[in-house]
Amino acid sequence: MTRKEYIAALDQYLVTMSASEKADILSDYEEHFRVGLENGKTESQIAASLGSPYDVANQFLEGEKPKTPTYPARTAATASTTSTTATGQRPAQTASAQTYTTRQRPAQTATSQGYTTQQRPAQTAASQGYTTQPRPTQTAGSQLSQTTQANPYRTAQTAAQSGTAQQPQRQIYDVGIQNYAQAQGNQQGYSQPNYQSQAAQNNGGYVDYDRQAAERPSYSAPSEGKYNSTGIILLIVLCVVLIPTVGSTLVGLLAGLYGAVVGFAAAGGSLIAVGAALSATSIWTCVGLVFIGISFLLLTGLLVIASIEGTKLFVKLIKYCIKEGKKLVTEGSF
Amino acid sequence: MTIQFKKGVLELCVLSLLKDGDRYGYDVACELSKAIGISDGSVYPVLRRLKDDGYVTSYLEEASGGPPRKYYVITEAGSDYMNTLKSEWIQLTSQINTLLDNGGQTT
Numbered sequence: 001m002t003r004k005e006y007i008a009a010l011d012q013y014l015v016t017m018s019a020s021e022k023a024d025i026l027s028d029y030e031e032h033f034r035v036g037l038e039n040g041k042t043e044s045q046i047a048a049s050l051g052s053p054y055d056v057a058n059q060f061l062e063g064e065k066p067k068t069p070t071y072p073a074r075t076a077a078t079a080s081t082t083s084t085t086a087t088g089q090r091p092a093q094t095a096s097a098q099t100y101t102t103r104q105r106p107a108q109t110a111t112s113q114g115y116t117t118q119q120r121p122a123q124t125a126a127s128q129g130y131t132t133q134p135r136p137t138q139t140a141g142s143q144l145s146q147t148t149q150a151n152p153y154r155t156a157q158t159a160a161q162s163g164t165a166q167q168p169q170r171q172i173y174d175v176g177i178q179n180y181a182q183a184q185g186n187q188q189g190y191s192q193p194n195y196q197s198q199a200a201q202n203n204g205g206y207v208d209y210d211r212q213a214a215e216r217p218s219y220s221a222p223s224e225g226k227y228n229s230t231g232i233i234l235l236i237v238l239c240v241v242l243i244p245t246v247g248s249t250l251v252g253l254l255a256g257l258y259g260a261v262v263g264f265a266a267a268g269g270s271l272i273a274v275g276a277a278l279s280a281t282s283i284w285t286c287v288g289l290v291f292i293g294i295s296f297l298l299l300t301g302l303l304v305i306a307s308i309e310g311t312k313l314f315v316k317l318i319k320y321c322i323k324e325g326k327k328l329v330t331e332g333s334f
Numbered sequence: 335m336t337i338q339f340k341k342g343v344l345e346l347c348v349l350s351l352l353k354d355g356d357r358y359g360y361d362v363a364c365e366l367s368k369a370i371g372i373s374d375g376s377v378y379p380v381l382r383r384l385k386d387d388g389y390v391t392s393y394l395e396e397a398s399g400g401p402p403r404k405y406y407v408i409t410e411a412g413s414d415y416m417n418t419l420k421s422e423w424i425q426l427t428s429q430i431n432t433l434l435d436n437g438g439q440t441t
Contacts, residue, residue, distance in 0.1 A: 028359050028378045031403060035360035038400070051373030059379035 001047040003033040013057030025060060231328045238328075243321065250314070258307040262300055269296025342419055344372070344380045345389075349416035352390065352408040359404060381406055389415050 001009075007026055014022050029050070036046035050056065273293020277286045344366075351357060351365050359381065363374035384390040389412030394402040408416070 025378065025382065028381075028404065029375075031358070031401075032360050032363065032374065032378075034400065035358070035403070039360075046374075049367065049373060050375035053375075055373070056375040056379065059376055060382065062379075 001044060003030075003043045003047070006033075006043075006047045006050065006053055009053035010057055013053055014060060016061065228329065228331060231331065235325050235328050238325065254307070254310060254314070258303070261303050262307075265296050265300040265303065269293055269300065272296075341380070341383070343423070344376070345384060346416060346419040346423060348377065348380050348384065349389065349408055349412055349419070352406055353413065353416065356393075356405040356407045359406065362406065384412065387415075388412075 007029060010029060011022065011026060014025065017025070032050065033043065033046050037043070270293050273289050273291075273296065276289040277293070347366055347370060348362060351362055357365075359378060360374075362381065363377040366372060366377055367374050381390060385392065385406075388409060390406050390408055392404050392406050395405050397403045
């Protein structure tokens with residue numbers, strides 16, 4: 001394989017990478033060829049020692065976590081010159097994902113007895129799953145990662161719970177498979193919450209990607225400055241018809257009521273009371289009438305307070321209407 | 335061994351090489367393939383990952399009479415990470431050695 005062929009193949013396999021990332025990666029390999037040639041090697045020698053472009057690309061894509069939805073299948077790739085359309089490969093991909101899942105099932109229901117023997121296949125399957133992980137479609141991918149994640153832990157847990165006899169194997173397994181957790185054989189390390197959060201994280205990654213991918217071509221966020229036409233029409237109707245009618249009626253009613261009540265009560269009540277008191281013959285009648293007058297005054301005071309509160313409430317209502325109106329204009333609904 | 339594990343080991347190897355001085359990619363690849371027999375091409379994904387994680391940075395330096403080469407430098411975080419990986423590695427190998435010594439025997 002020449003330098004040109006190698007770079008072209010790598011370029012082709014790194015489809016899911018952004019242009020800048022890809023350029024950066026390819027420049028590294030260009031440089032590698034350059035230095036190799038300076039050191040007296042041939043292009044084909046350098047290409048051979050680099051390893052297959054497919055494997056190399058795969059290693060880059062693994063590093064990108066689940067950012068790789070579709071991926072040219074290897075068979076097509078090695079044979080390929082140009083055509084990498086995904087249609088031909090799709091069935092193969094889902095098929096592999098399916099066989100994978102069914103292979104996993106027995107391990108999942110396996111009892112602790114079968115732990116040692118059954119764990120091993122599951123484990124190799126898991127690592128295989130990682131290498132081929134980019135290839136299945138998105139949904140298959142997330143499913144895959146979940147089963148992959150779930151099985152070792154779950155089986156390990158059943159094994160751990162069922163008795164101490166399994167302990168040694170479990171510990172080896174832990175040490176081997178987990179490089180991030182301190183391999184102290186500490187059961188807590190692999191307890192359910194840990195597994196869950198990790199699975200969730202992984203899954204979250206996929207879902208997120210899914211959503212992004214789905215949204216990218218068509219999605220346009222409603223921007224602040226845009227107005228909704230139905231909302232505006234509704235608001236105009238409200239402003240022109242409803243608010244003046246209801247508002248003026250309310251204001252008129254309130255004003256009339258307050259005026260009448262305050263005027264009558266204050267003036268009438270007090271005058272009647274005082275006048276009656278002055279012309280009263282009996283002192284007790286006088287006291288009684290004054291009391292009635294004071295009562296009227298108090299009642300008037302209460303009504304004044306009530307009217308002030310009522311006005312406040314009315315202002316609040318207006319403010320609320322304005323707020324909702326704005327919302328109506330921008331979003332088209334309350 | 336899982337992919338995770340293999341990644342960790344490769345990262346440890348690359349960081350250890352960079353610890354003693356800046357190197358360009360070809361250099362790292364040659365040393366690493368000489369030492370542990372991996373293909374040269376596998377080095378760049380590791381370097382990239384390390385760079386993404388902030389364990390390594392790079393700069394371009396003019397080579398004599400040619401286009402510049404990209405040199406990789408280990409960062410402080412990279413040194414810490416290397417030490418962690420190293421102690422994990424030592425712990426793991428000692429545990430495995432213990433297993434290999436005693437594992438086959440029925441006691």
